[in-house]
Amino acid sequence: MVIPDAGIDWDACIGLLLQAMQSLQQGLxxxxxALDATRDIDGQPAWPFALRLSGEVMLIDRSVARALLAALAYSAAALLLAALACAWKRARIPLLLAGGALLLFTPWPDAALFTAPAAPTSFHVSPTGFSASAIVRGERLYTQQCIACHGADGRGNTPLGLSLPVAPPNLSSGLLWRRSDGDIFWSLQHGKGGMPAFATRISVADSWALIDYMKANAAGVGIAATGAWPRPVALPDIALACRTPGAPGTPDTTRLSQWHGQRVRLVVAESGKAPPTEDPRLQSVLLDGAAASADSVGAIACANNQRDTLRAIAIITGTPEDKLPGTQLLADRDGWLRARNAGGEWSPDDMLCRSTTAVEGAGSGAGNAAGGMDQLIAAMDADPVRFAKGGFFTHRQR
Structure with a gap:
């Protein structure tokens, strides 16, 4: 069934449809x-069905979404006719016949196009918050349990991996972004294809940490190969110690995840050089350096000196730790890492996570640091991340 565009914003319609499908499943x-009609697995309710709704095909082929929307419209019209039949006795029979005909001839697309196999943990949410400590713990586990088959870069081109009857999946491709974290968790715990089950070897908490590392490592491999993050990657959650100017004493402690809706800049301290000052357009954090003293004016007030933080940043950026000093990272209001600067003036060219259109239209260079940052923020705000995972959009990371 071909449905003309007729000036319809199909991207918006598909987005609303996917949001409704996901909300329906989560609500169910x-x-x-609440009714105790499903069991708990690792403290979260299990999905009790073999299938789940999925928008993955619709994100690739809009005609499937159009067909599904048309079928839903037919069904809604049939329900409306049934309601009218209840209220209008004189026309009840014709209305019921018309509604029945609509239901009978509703052009539903093949269910396989908008459903996918489900695991009991398909809707599980990682409890780690994609923290730096979880990423580093996952790295150790990956080295112990996974690297022999999957390799350091996750591509699976190892002697052991290539000798297996079923080749290991490429963890540096879009696999970890296409599948939900809950599905990956289930495969890790219970095995899939040629991969054995790790439930008896890796705890639940360590499994989630391993997933965090695999995503961080895939981001680092991607940026090392292409010079940009090929897929969105979140800013890792870290602990912060923040001093209030004019208020001496012990710094206040918080976490980066508490800065909802704020642009964030991470600055890796460089020995012998003063770090940049605070910027009113964003929240700044100094890594591997001391936070501003109480009487400092304009200096960065929040700091993190944990070793895991630098290691996690090195993994995500594909950069050796000894090359990190002087590096600055910028995250948008939704917590996605968007730009990197290795020193010098900011420019729109520093934005490394953006759409093709934004890449082509970004331009290059900037006259000064302030102007460059203004242009970068404008480009970032004009090109928000639309991230599809498990067949559904994820707009907000923190």
């Missing part, structure tokens, strides 16, 4: 959990 799972 919450209701089942």
């Amino acid at each position: 799972l919450h209701v089942l959990a």
Whole structure:
């Protein structure tokens, strides 16, 4: 069935459809959990069905979404006719016949196009918050349990991996972004294809940490190969110690994840050089350096000196730790890493996570640091991340 565009914003319609599908499933799972109609797995309600709704095909082929929207419109019209039949006795029979005909001839697309196999943990959410400590813990586990088959870069081109009857999946491709974290968790715990189950060797908490590392490592491999993050990667959550100017004493402690809706800049301290000052357009954090003293004016007030933080940043950026000093990273209001600067003036060319259109239209260079940052922020705000994971959009990371 071909549906003309007719001036319809199909991207917006598909986005609303996917949001409704995901909300419907999550709502159903919450209701089942409240009624004790489903069991808990590792403290979260299990999805009790073999299939789940998925928008993955619709994100590739808009005609599937159009067909599904048309079928839903037919069904809604049939329900409306049934409601009218209840209220209008004189026309009840014709209205019911018309509604029945609509239901009978509704052009539903093949269910395989908008459903996908589900695991009991398909809707599980990682409890780690994609923290730096979880990423580094996951790195150790990956080295112990996974590197022999999957390799350091995750591509699986190792002697052991190539000798297996079923080749290991390429973890540096889009696999970890296409599948939900809950599906990956289930495969890790219970095995899939040629991969054995790790439930008896890796704890639940360590499994989530391993997933965090695999995503961080894939981002680092991607940026090392192409010079940009090929897929969105989140700013790792870290602990912060923040001093208030004019208020001496012990710094206040918080976490980066508490800065909802704020642009964030991470600055790796460089020995012998003064770090940049605070910027009113964003929140700044100094890594591997001391936070501003109480009487400092304009200096960065929040710091993190944990070793895991630098290691996690090195993994995500594909940069050796000894090359990090002087590096600055910029995250948008939704917590996605968007830009990197290795020293010098900011420019739109520093934005490394953007759409093709933004890449082509970004231009290059900037007259000064302030102007460059203004242009970068404008380009970043004009090109928000639309991240599809498990067949559904994820707009907000923190």
